[in-house]
Amino acid sequence: MTTVGELSSVIEEIWPADGAQPWDSIGLVVGHPLDSIKHVRLCVDVTPEVILDAHSAGVDFLIAHHPLLLRGITSASEATYKGASLALMIRHGMGLLTAHTNADVVSDGVSDCLAQALALTDVEPITPQPGSSPVRGVGRVGNLVAPSPLGVVARQIAGLIPSTAQGVRVSGDFENRVRRIALCGGAGDSLLAESKVLSADVFITSDLRHHPALEFREWAKLDNGPALIDVSHWASEWVWLSTAAQNLRDRIPAVVFSVSDVRTDPWDFLVVQ
Ligand SMILES: [Zn+2]
Numbered sequence: 001m002t003t004v005g006e007l008s009s010v011i012e013e014i015w016p017a018d019g020a021q022p023w024d025s026i027g028l029v030v031g032h033p034l035d036s037i038k039h040v041r042l043c044v045d046v047t048p049e050v051i052l053d054a055h056s057a058g059v060d061f062l063i064a065h066h067p068l069l070l071r072g073i074t075s076a077s078e079a080t081y082k083g084a085s086l087a088l089m090i091r092h093g094m095g096l097l098t099a100h101t102n103a104d105v106v107s108d109g110v111s112d113c114l115a116q117a118l119a120l121t122d123v124e125p126i127t128p129q130p131g132s133s134p135v136r137g138v139g140r141v142g143n144l145v146a147p148s149p150l151g152v153v154a155r156q157i158a159g160l161i162p163s164t165a166q167g168v169r170v171s172g173d174f175e176n177r178v179r180r181i182a183l184c185g186g187a188g189d190s191l192l193a194e195s196k197v198l199s200a201d202v203f204i205t206s207d208l209r210h211h212p213a214l215e216f217r218e219w220a221k222l223d224n225g226p227a228l229i230d231v232s233h234w235a236s237e238w239v240w241l242s243t244a245a246q247n248l249r250d251r252i253p254a255v256v257f258s259v260s261d262v263r264t265d266p267w268d269f270l271v272v273q
Pocket residue numbers: 066185186187233237
C-alpha cells in the first residue's frame with residue numbers, strides 16, 4: 001500500500017519545494033498524508049470535467065500543475081468553480097497535490113520537456129537558480145541539430161503539442177533560418193528581456209500580450225533579434241505530463257500513473273479571417 005505521504009516524499013525528491021517561486025502555492029491541497037493511493041492522474045488544470053473523467057477511470061489522487069487555490073478564496077460554495085471542484089474531489093475520495101514552479105525548473109521539468117521534444121542540444125536554463133546543483137532554473141535555451149526555417153520549426157512544434165483553437169502563432173519571417181531556441185512552457189513574457197532570450201533566434205512561449213510582443217518584435221527588427229512563437233499555455237505544459245508520470249512510475253511501480261487527456265485550454269474554436 002502506498003500513501004499520499006510516500007508520494008509526497010518522492011515528489012520532494014524529483015521536484016524539490018525549494019525550487020518554487022516565493023508567490024507560488026504547491027504541495028498537498030486535498031487529502032491526508034496517510035490516505036492510500038492506487039491510481040494517480042496528472043493534469044495541467046483541475047476542473048470538474050477533469051475530476052469526473054478521472055473518477056470514472058478509478059483515479060484516487062490528482063497531481064495538477066496549476067494551483068487550484070493560488071489566490072485566497074472566501075467561500076467553498078459549490079456555486080463557484082473552485083468550491084465545486086473541491087466538493088467533487090472530497091465526495092469522490094480523491095486527493096490533490098500541486099507541482100507548479102517547482103516542476104518548471106528541474107531537469108525533465110516543463111520547459112526541459114519541450115526542449116527534449118525539439119531535440120535541442122547544449123540545453124541550459126534561461127535564468128539558472130544560484131547555487132542549484134544539478135542546475136535548476138526557469139526556461140531553457142539550446143540549439144537545433146541543424147538550422148531550420150522558422151516556419152518549419154513552428155510546424156514541428158504544432159506536431160509536438162496537442163491541438164488547440166489558437167494553433168501556433170508566429171512573429172517573424174517563415175523562411176528565416178533559426179538554430180538557437182529559447183523557450184518557456186506556460187507564460188514566459190517575464191523572460192523577454194533576458195540576455196539568453198535576446199541572443200536566441202526564436203523565443204517560444206505562451207500568453208504573449210499585444211504590447212510586450214509588439215515592443216519585442218519592433219526592437220528585434222532593428223537589431224536582428226529573435227522571432228516569437230506563441231503556443232497554447234495548456235498545450236505547452238501538457239507535454240510535460242507523460243514524462244512526469246514516467247518519472248513517478250519508475251520510483252513507485254506499485255501505483256498506476258496516468259495522464260488526463262481532457263483539454264483545459266479555455267478556447268474552443270477559431271474563426272480564420
Ligand atoms: Zn502554466
